[in-house]
Amino acid sequence: MGTGWTLDAKEVPIIGSDAVRWIDLSVPSSANIAVGSGATPLAPPTTDNRASCSAIGDPPTYLIWRIHKDHSQSLELLEVSASKEFPRFGLRFTFPDALCPFAFICKNENSGSSRFPYLLYVLTVSGLAYLLRIRNVCAYASCSIIPVDELFEFDVRGYVSNNAAITAVTATAGVLVIGTSDGSVCCFQLGVLDPSAPGFLHELRDEAGISRLWGLISGGKMVASAQDLVICELHEKKFLFVLHLDGTLRIWDLASHARVFTHNMGVMTMAGANFQRLWVGQSYPELSRIPLAILYGHSPDENLGMISLHGILYNVGDRIIFSMEPSVQNLSLEEGRCLDVKLMSNKIWILKDDELVSHLLSTDIYEAEAFSLALQEEFVAEQLFQNSEHLVDEILRITHSIFSSSKEDILSFVSSIFLRRLLLPGVHLNAALYATLVEYNRHLAESELQTLTADGLKKEILSLIEHEVASEKVSILHCWKCFFTRYFHNWCKNNALYGLLFDSSSGAVGLIRKNSVSLFRSLEDIERIVEGSSDEVNELTGLADLFDDDIEYEILIDLLRCVIGFSQQLGKTASSIFYESLLTASVISSEDIVHCIMKILETGYCISGPVLQTSTSGDNIIVLEKELADHKSLRKLSVDMFLSLQGLFRKASEWGKVLNVIEGFLKFLVPQKIMHKFDTEISSNINSSIIVHTAYQIAKVMFETAWDFLLFLSYLVEISGQIHLSPDDITKIQLELVPMLQETIFEWLVIIFFAITPATPAVTEDFNSKLSSLQIGKLYAVTCHSCKFTYIQMGLSL
Structure with missing residues (x-):
């Protein structure tokens, strides 16, 4: 937690989100250009874990996707609805080659949408673009290979200039957009037009005249590499925001393919900085303003990054005219990498690899007020006695001071404290427990572990601890301390932060982790x-x-x-x-x-x-x-x-x-x-x-x-x-x-x-x-009848 920052919210894990079983699906390819064979990648590989979410419909269904850097050929997809239980099954698509750190999923507005409600866009590092028509999860139960008539594969290599690499990619319904190292931006009408049809490709360039795709030299001004691309919808029109390496921001009208705005951010922030990522918030018609956040760093230490906050003002008439708000706010990231950012008109959430902070924005002050959001790591560390090495010893000493029982009874009581904490909601994580058991050479399949009851888990863990005491000839307390230390390490590793879950309509914020999903509450x-x-x-x-x-x-x-x-x-x-x-x-x-x-x-x-x-x-x-x-x-x-x-x-x-x-x-x-x-x-x-x-x-x-x-x-x-x-x-x-x-x-x-x-x-x-079994937080009457009972309700500010 940042020093002096006010604690504002707390993470609430969604129970069951760590117990998803995956339906594995293989995506076929007609091309043989896998980078794994030693070929140079055309597009950026996934060097960080990446995840995001799309809200579709009203009430919304949330489509959550994840790409793991250690398994970058696969994409996991979850369909989540607040009015239903967290899904027990998800889809895991495995592609012929590693994926770029990008995916886009949207509602299928085309014919046959009832059978294929969603569209998924991805790009491999070798330059293959895929458009998949996605069925409902239950329809894949007996399927292992995606039928070829349910996907569209397209090779973008022939449309990228010689010696140029793909540096950024984004998509919207019917359009895939790529940016390259030579500053050009190409829009493909993927799934809308045949690649041979006129209008399938549009190259967005400042130069007039014939495109360099025809091998001719045009005399326009060269631009820096396209670092990030974001598509924003405004008054039923779609605009492409392009951030270049030198800080130049360009806005393009995707319908007319015309550039409608240019501005160099280096003038307002830091000259000579490397501009890396761009986030665009939802437009606010009452303010005629679109909030922007830009991540940039200054060599040689790119970890000490900054986020600059801007506002794009617009006027709606015969055409939309954009202008840059004169004020800018800079937020230092101090230490830690920036994983994700979400924006509203007066608030920003910044997710780093070890914390989540929000800033309340105001044009009247130079510094934004900062708030800290308590991550689940803090709660888990407390429950597993990781905050102090003396807590475990204190429990045994106090227990012995209180009870007059035998040594065996006291140690059994202490073990019950450890077990209960380990299996608490939010602490118990299937992947972390499985990884810990593997370290102790307990060869229990992960699927078997998920089917065990709470009593079964307790017996499994207790037998492990008792075996460790007998074989290593150490105290049971020492074994519990070591087990908790290992488990906490595996919890953090197997539940690492991936990205933010955000619903702009309600302002709800959550986290997409490696093996779970959560929301924040006040x-x-x-x-x-x-x-x-x-x-x-x-x-x-x-x-x-x-x-x-x-x-x-x-x-x-x-x-x-x-x-x-x-x-x-x-x-x-x-x-x-x-x-x-x-x-x-x-x-x-x-x-x-x-x-x-x-x-x-x-x-x-x-x-x-x-x-x-x-x-x-x-x-x-x-x-x-x-x-x-x-x-x-x-x-x-x-x-x-x-x-x-x-x-x-x-x-x-x-x-x-x-x-x-x-x-x-x-x-x-x-x-x-x-x-x-x-x-x-x-x-x-x-x-x-x-x-x-x-x-x-x-x-x-x-x-x-x-x-x-x-x-x-x-x-x-x-x-x-x-x-x-x-x-x-x-x-x-x-x-x-x-x-x-x-x-x-x-x-x-x-x-x-x-x-x-x-x-x-x-x-x-x-x-x-x-x-x-409660030995009585004299018990108060609780009426139980077929799981219908009187309950105590609290006023919660969710």
Whole structure:
């Protein structure tokens, strides 16, 4: 996340998008010009992973395509609709040669469109252009080779000048456009006219006279290589935007093949820069403006790139007249490669290989306000204990301090924590788990892995860990740490960022990854409090509405900072133990867990060597050194907390006022309950998947925040004599606030349970037996009947 950037949104993975099975289709060719034989490529090869999406129809169907740089002969295609489940099957077309990093898919407006609803345009590096008529996915179930009458193949080599290479390619319905290293641009009426028919080819050039295709020299001004091409529709006319290497931007009318605008961007940005990519946003008629983003770099370090933001103004009359907006905004990419960009009139999203940021644009300021969008990598790293090497050790130490069970029972409990986190929605990724199992020489087919139930996966992973402990003679904790480290590496590798999914009509933004698809949602206030910077808390109007005066609001701000700081010491680790104890057959109560945590805060870890020293020499944990370090850290926490509480007391003048503020905030944590009865089954689709997973993300934050306050209030009672809590204050905490928090925690736990439990057509008795395993975020009545039940609904800002 960028330093000082406001956290604005969070990634929500679409459940099931990592479990697509591919129908492999081979695309035949009549030409024998594969580059793999050693021939020089005519067009740019795919050196980066590439993906994009086309929205077709209303409501839209999203056609998502991906080209992997390691398998550049293949293109994957998914047909996604928000009102349906994520597709279980996709199409994978394999071509005779490697593909350029480009594909275009559109609705088929020609005859026979009901049988072939889509058209797909691609170009191979050897210069073969393909137009495929695409059937519905189900029609390919028994097909392995695309019939020749369902594709059109065209060799563009004969239409490119000698010694010139193809440097850019784009397409629109009925037209394929290529740009070359000598600056020329050629438009082919692919699928509309026969190659021998007049008008099949039009070369867009500044020079008048006969084209160089006839071998003659024309006297016009030479232009630099065509770097990027984008087609934009404006008032039912299509225009081609061409960015050249020297920063020259040309706009062509595709109907008349006339140049309608020229401008050199180098004058407004950086002279001598290498201009690389161009993105054109949707036109905004009310502003008569088209937003543009241009990526450029300055040798020798092209990684330190810049994106310049421009506006093309237009007037509509007998013809459309374009002009360049005088203002320009430059955004530095700092480190990292730019993978994709999406534009609106007042906002830009920039996807790099390690982050996604958005900028709110304004012509009144020189610098655009930046926002960070939290990627799934952050959540996965947290769940797999990758943020700190000490978290895993803390879990074992705290668990042993809390439970009086045998060593085997404690280690089994710890393993259940690891397993549950590994199989959480968004953390569990089929491709990552398969790659990790392969590294451990577990030869389980990927298709077999996908068919395993959650219990089957747990057994498979546990047997692997136990085998590793026995064969390597190391501790089970060490094995889990190594497994999580490997798994996280494979998760990042097998779910790398490819491109942005964007719907300009709604402003929805998502990610196309290597093995999954996701969307972004706005953050709730509670998430901005817990996960954002402390300065952001002051700007949360939702919190200000809870209180009558400014003093109470200021008390809350200080209180939140105090509680968040307090939870950093043991809160996160302890909450995972508390959470697991409620979901397993543990006999310890929440009150006992809180009491044990208070003892740890007071005296340090109460541990004994044998439980930790579960391995041979070389892998032992040095207990004494760790205890001393923890004791020092806890002493510092005690001093810091005492000073913070003193400041809080001075501001409020009495603890009763602080407790009233806490009570008001706790109402903010209580789930909103709306009773529903459903006479028909609720359909399962992408929208419901996003809502369910969003509910889990928010419920997790609510659960942990309520837990933090429970620990905090218990701590106040524990040190009541030092901070002068009155008997009435203690009574209010113990008899009013703590029960309220316990109630809230248990409610959020039920929501979490529903959100992470797979939706299966299980009988009511099976579902009730799972629910009864909760050791109680006293349970609240949940009416279950043939999977129809009353549920707790939250207001979500999706």
